[in-house]
Amino acid sequence: MVDPLSAQKKVISFNYTLKNTAGDLLDSSFDGPMSFLSGIGQILPKLEIALLEMLIGQKKTVSLSADDAYGIPNPKMLMEVPATELAHLDIKEGGFLQLNLGEQLKVVQITKVTEEIITLDGNHPLAGQDLVFDVEMIDMRPATPEEISHGHAHGPGGHHHH
Secondary structure, eight states: OOOGGGSSOEEEEEEEEEEETTOOEEEEOTTSOEEEETTSOSSOHHHHHHHHTOOTTOEEEEEEOGGGTTOOOOGGGEEEEEGGGGTTSOOOTTOEEEEEOSSOEEEEEEEEEOSSEEEEEOSOTTTTOOEEEEEEEEEEEEOOHHHHHHTSOOSTTSOOOO
């Protein structure tokens, strides 16, 4: 069987709304279609496979279990930090912080605040959640050699350099 993800790379533009299984809206492409380059893991693999099977103009609902989406929360990703270390920041439960870990920026959620300890959760905010994507295929075309070498889509909805 041919692995659909290793086939010719495509630039796919799609609209989506993302809900949890309770039907709460989590995210959507309200500012125009999202474009991505297939085959390099820019979006969730199961969602990408579903999109690759769609026709332009087609709509589809793709349900992903937490395993197929952002995984199960990893307890090792919880950090307890002395409150004094973060005293200069605007800390509130449910908020997000960007930590500079040298090589990369990591966004963590502030899950608990006490006078002494602040608990940070480095798991993806959607970890542990089953997700429901309603997607509409807007456009699919072969990627250009330039896009493949740059590793992202160009043009509308793609990656812009300002």
